[in-house]
Amino acid sequence: EAQVTQNPRYLITVTGKKLTVTCSQNMNHEYMSWYRQDPGLGLRQIYYSMNVEVTDKGDVPEGYKVSRKEKRNFPLILESPSPNQTSLYFCASSGLGRRETTYEQYFGPGTRLTVT
Amino acid sequence: KQEVTQIPAALSVPEGENLVLNCSFTDSAIYNLQWFRQDPGKGLTSLLLIQSSQREQTSGRLNASLDKSSGRSTLYIAASQPGDSATYLCAPMEYGNKLVFGAGTILRVKS
Numbered sequence: 001e002a003q004v005t006q007n008p009r010y011l012i013t014v015t016g017k018k019l020t021v022t023c024s025q026n027m028n029h030e031y032m033s034w035y036r037q038d039p040g041l042g043l044r045q046i047y048y049s050m051n052v053e054v055t056d057k058g059d060v061p062e063g064y065k066v067s068r069k070e071k072r073n074f075p076l077i078l079e080s081p082s083p084n085q086t087s088l089y090f091c092a093s094s095g096l097g098r099r100e101t102t103y104e105q106y107f108g109p110g111t112r113l114t115v116t
Numbered sequence: 117k118q119e120v121t122q123i124p125a126a127l128s129v130p131e132g133e134n135l136v137l138n139c140s141f142t143d144s145a146i147y148n149l150q151w152f153r154q155d156p157g158k159g160l161t162s163l164l165l166i167q168s169s170q171r172e173q174t175s176g177r178l179n180a181s182l183d184k185s186s187g188r189s190t191l192y193i194a195a196s197q198p199g200d201s202a203t204y205l206c207a208p209m210e211y212g213n214k215l216v217f218g219a220g221t222i223l224r225v226k227s
Contacts, residue, residue: 031213043205043217050213058214090159094213104150104165105215109158 002027004108006091012114013081021076021111023091030096031105032074036060036087043090049074050096081115088112118143120218122206128224135193137221139206142187146208149189150215151180153202160205164191196225 004025013019025032033048035058045058049068063085065077074093078085089111095103123138139149148167152160166173166182166189173180177194189206201224207215 033213035215042219043207043215045214048212048214056212092215096213104162105209105213106162107152107160 002106004091004093004106006089006108006111008111009109010112012116014116015082016080019078019081019113021078021089021091021113023074023076023108024072025074025091025093025106026072027093027095027106028071029093029106030071032068032091032093033058033105034064034066034074034076035090035092037090037110038087046076046089081113083115086113086115118146118208118210118216120206120208120216122204122218122221124221125219126222126224128226129196131197131225131227133196133225135196135223137191137193137204137206137223139189139191139218140187141189141206141208141216143208143210144184144187146184146210147213149180149182149206149208151178151189151191152205152207154205154220155202163204193223196223198225198227201225 007022030051034046035043037043044060047066049055091108092105094105119142121140150165151163164173164180179192182189203220205220206218
């Protein structure tokens with residue numbers, strides 16, 4: 001089954017304790033990205049990756065790091081989490097086509113993070 | 117900066133009605149537009165993708181139109197059912213494959 005998986009699905013942690021949220025896709029997609037969803041602010045892009053070893057900042061990258069060492073995995077790293085990073089996080093992936101023909105993006109089930 | 121507005125913000129209808137959900141965006145330089153549904157506490161499910169060169173896309177009881185030049189997209193839901201109750205999100209795609217999301221329309225279909 002084609003899917004995007006995220007782990008963990010729920011996480012409660014304390015300020016300053018480094019954590020990693022994993023994302024994996026089995027569709028051989030080049031493109032992967034991370035979004036966060038907050039009430040009243042909607043979904044906002046954190047980081048994205050066009051392919052292995054190619055990553056770039058989205059709209060709200062502060063406090064986050066990513067890496068793309070394998071095509072299927074795109075982990076999100078919070079080196080020193082703070083309460084304002086409490087949010088619902090989504091990973092997404094898609095193939096990359098020609099400029100005018102792009103593919104639909106598939107989203108993972110989400111990771112609900114609480115930082116106290 | 118792209119801004120996406122969805123109207124109405126919330127909608128409550130009896131089962132069987134045909135529905136229209138509206139989405140407008142400020143920058144017409146988009147590559148495609150995707151409609152999603154999100155159930156409470158769950159992830160996003162892709163409903164339809166319309167390429168920038170297309171005017172319309174259909175899937176079952178869903179039909180989405182795109183008028184790129186005027187910055188508008190509409191999602192039609194025919195013969196609504198209680199199982200259609202969810203939040204519907206519109207997301208035009210910009211350079212870098214970035215989706216820019218609207219706040220969504222919360223739909224409730226009453227049986």
